[in-house]
Amino acid sequence: xxxxxxxxxxxxxxxxxxxxxxxxxxxxxxxxxxxxxxxxxxxxxxxxxxxxxxxxxxxxxxxxxxxxxxxxxxxxxxxxxxxxxxxxxxxxxxxxxxxxxxxxxxxxxxxxxxxxxxxxxxxxxxxxxxxxxxxxxxxxxxxxxxxxxxxxxxxxxxxxxx
Amino acid sequence: xxxxxxxxxxxxxxxxxxxxxxxxxxxxxxxxxxxxxxxxxxxxxxxxxxxxxxxxxxxxxxxxxxxxxxxxxxxxxxxxxxxxxxxxxxxxxxxxxxxxxxxxxxxxxxxxxxxxxxxxxxxxxxxxxxxxxxxxxxxxxxxxxxxxxxxxxxxxxxxxxxxxxxxxxxxxxxxxxxxxxxxxxxxxxxxxxxxxxxxxxxxxxxxxxxxxxxxxxxxxxxxxxxxxxxxxxxxxxxxxxxxxxxxxxxxxxxxxxxxxxxxxxxxxxxxxxxxxxxxxxxxxxxxxxxxxxxxxxxxxxxxxxxxxxxxxxxxxxxxxxxxxxxxxxxxxxxxxxxxxxxxxxxxxxxxxxxxxxxxxxxxxxxxxxxxxxxxxxxxxxxxxxxxxxxxxxxxxxxxxxxxxxxxxxxxxxxxxxxxxxxxxxxxxxxxxxxxxxxxxxxxxxxxxxxxxxxxxxxxxxxxxxxxxxxxxxxxxxxxxxxxxxxxxxxxxxxxxxxxxxxx
Numbered sequence: 001x002x003x004x005x006x007x008x009x010x011x012x013x014x015x016x017x018x019x020x021x022x023x024x025x026x027x028x029x030x031x032x033x034x035x036x037x038x039x040x041x042x043x044x045x046x047x048x049x050x051x052x053x054x055x056x057x058x059x060x061x062x063x064x065x066x067x068x069x070x071x072x073x074x075x076x077x078x079x080x081x082x083x084x085x086x087x088x089x090x091x092x093x094x095x096x097x098x099x100x101x102x103x104x105x106x107x108x109x110x111x112x113x114x115x116x117x118x119x120x121x122x123x124x125x126x127x128x129x130x131x132x133x134x135x136x137x138x139x140x141x142x143x144x145x146x147x148x149x150x151x152x153x154x155x156x157x158x159x160x161x162x
Numbered sequence: 163x164x165x166x167x168x169x170x171x172x173x174x175x176x177x178x179x180x181x182x183x184x185x186x187x188x189x190x191x192x193x194x195x196x197x198x199x200x201x202x203x204x205x206x207x208x209x210x211x212x213x214x215x216x217x218x219x220x221x222x223x224x225x226x227x228x229x230x231x232x233x234x235x236x237x238x239x240x241x242x243x244x245x246x247x248x249x250x251x252x253x254x255x256x257x258x259x260x261x262x263x264x265x266x267x268x269x270x271x272x273x274x275x276x277x278x279x280x281x282x283x284x285x286x287x288x289x290x291x292x293x294x295x296x297x298x299x300x301x302x303x304x305x306x307x308x309x310x311x312x313x314x315x316x317x318x319x320x321x322x323x324x325x326x327x328x329x330x331x332x333x334x335x336x337x338x339x340x341x342x343x344x345x346x347x348x349x350x351x352x353x354x355x356x357x358x359x360x361x362x363x364x365x366x367x368x369x370x371x372x373x374x375x376x377x378x379x380x381x382x383x384x385x386x387x388x389x390x391x392x393x394x395x396x397x398x399x400x401x402x403x404x405x406x407x408x409x410x411x412x413x414x415x416x417x418x419x420x421x422x423x424x425x426x427x428x429x430x431x432x433x434x435x436x437x438x439x440x441x442x443x444x445x446x447x448x449x450x451x452x453x454x455x456x457x458x459x460x461x462x463x464x465x466x467x468x469x470x471x472x473x474x475x476x477x478x479x480x481x482x483x484x485x486x487x488x489x490x491x492x493x494x495x496x497x498x499x500x501x502x503x504x505x506x507x508x509x510x511x512x513x514x515x516x517x518x519x520x521x522x523x524x525x526x527x528x529x530x531x532x533x534x535x536x537x538x539x540x541x542x543x544x545x546x547x548x549x550x551x552x553x554x555x556x557x558x559x560x561x562x563x564x565x566x567x568x569x570x571x572x573x574x575x576x577x578x579x580x581x582x583x584x585x586x587x588x589x590x591x592x593x594x595x596x597x598x599x600x601x602x603x604x605x606x607x608x609x610x611x612x613x614x615x616x617x618x619x620x621x622x623x624x625x626x627x628x629x630x631x632x633x634x635x636x637x638x639x640x641x642x643x644x645x646x647x648x649x650x651x652x653x654x655x656x657x658x659x660x661x662x663x664x665x
Contacts, residue, residue, distance in 0.1 A: 010594070046343070087385075092561065108562055
């Protein structure tokens with residue numbers, strides 16, 4: 001509910017801060033020696049426009065906060081499974097980070113069943129099937145790219161000269 | 163008449179079993195590349211390029227055309243079924259195609275998309291065959307000033323796309339523009355916002371950004387909703403043929419002609435591309451429609467508009483390529499490479515010296531479109547089986563394909579990492595109820611807009627001089643009118659809401 005309640009104000013404030021940072025950084029960019037409109041022009045324009053819109057959004061939402069609350073009362077509550085999101089996110093980030101050093105085959109074979117287990121609804125977690133699907137899929141994709149498309153995926157520690 | 167005679171000869175020439183088989187294979191591979199998020203039409207053309215070395219020039223070019231057509235059209239499959247655009251051109255297909263699929267009308271959505279893809283490409287090829295040299299002359303009149311006008315015009319479409327939620331839509335669009343700024347500035351190459359990272363120097367690539375925003379965030383959203391029971395397997399209503407009636411088809415015709423014209427027009431202008439044309443056609447269809455509120459909730463008009471336009475762009479993009487030797491986007495640039503490899507130089511002389519190749523391409527375009535229609539029609543009922551795979555198995559597999567696709571674009575792992583960043587952006591957008599489309603549209607246009615603006619200023623010295631160009635004026639003023647009109651409409655709606663609440 002917190003997000004629904006204060007979401008717009010958070011967005012407004014975030015964009016105000018972001019545009020302030022953008023303007024500050026843009027001012028430090030070198031001016032162009034040959035023309036009036038240099039590399040700093042667009043960032044400044046975008047920064048200023050964003051600042052204006054974000055300020056308006058924040059202002060309107062603060063001003064009409066009561067109206068917004070009344071609206072929310074009639075809306076049905078939302079249920080979200082943040083645990084699954086967090087786990088999925090962590091697993092994916094780790095996968096992307098180890099993809100290069102460990103290599104495509106090993107990291108994918110480990111990642112896929114884990115991610116499927118996280119997403120699977122309770123009662124549909126059959127590790128054997130998930131692992132089999134993952135292994136076959138990984139090998140097919142690797143072979144397809146390596147031999148079909150001639151694109152070498154990261155080999156990592158498992159260097160093979162096939 | 164000479165054009166017709168040449169075209170007739172070309173049709174006879176390409177109708178050999180070998181050449182038809184090669185083209186069918188090309189279309190098939192193109193469709194597969196187009197339909198998998200992460201693999202794109204340009205990647206398919208790049209892979210096929212070496213394969214054409216051993217063929218005759220005419221055959222080689224026809225094969226590349228086949229892959230191109232299949233690739234652009236294939237994007238609609240994953241857009242409709244998975245809500246992930248297979249290629250940048252089919253972004254707008256998701257908006258209405260996926261809601262239709264969720265309602266059980268997957269076959270109808272696919273059917274409409276496929277038929278109008280076909281008609282859109284045929285429309286543009288007819289224009290290409292009979293009007294190429296004339297249209298190329300017009301395209302040459304477009305200087306950076308006019309191109310800036312078009313980009314600015316396209317950008318104001320954001321206001322229409324996000325109506326009802328305009329302030330947040332505009333902020334999303336600004337964020338898209340900000341991400342464009344990262345990397346080397348156009349014209350002078352000054353590094354901007356790279357924070358000392360060499361990886362950021364090249365900026366964010368389009369493909370990883372799209373994958374992240376659409377595919378990765380979709381996976382996170384699935385994770386959020388899977389236990390609430392919202393992610394059920396989508397039911398598929400049975401339907402005959404393409405799933406729509408003759409009457410529905412006739413109703414779509416005005417929409418089709420308008421969208422195909424937009425698509426061909428945008429295609430002719432070098433450097434704007436299919437992704438923009440699809441979205442422009444979508445927004446125009448929404449604006450002209452009698453029931454604009456249905457757009458985004460599964461309105462067939464949206465699918466028709468996008469798919470007619472993005473396929474019509476192919477024929478449009480071939481015009482500057484063949485007549486002037488100017489490639490309009492990544493795919494046509496690679497086809498230009500194909501010409502060079504076969505010792506042909508695209509440009510005005512091509513029509514004189516190698517008329518057989520040129521008209522061979524025209525004929526191949528039409529034949530390949532027909533093949534695309536047949537192959538995809540045959541596949542509709544196979545594609546929809548995709549909806550039967552449980553999401554907890556399908557989503558991780560797609561994520562791996564996305565990572566592989568992002569990696570294969572530039573062979574750098576940084577692109578794979580950046581899809582996570584954009585996935586998070588997409589997920590946060592979903593949580594804060596910010597529309598993603600404005601972000602994507604701005605991201606696609608942002609860099610072009612800055613380049614054309616600064617190039618134009620170099621050419622004309624001042625922004626005021628832009629207004630001496632009538633085409634620029636037209637686009638600029640329509641854009642301003644759209645902005646003012648949408649803001650007023652938004653303001654009125656807001657006031658009405660407040661009055662109803664009694665404040």
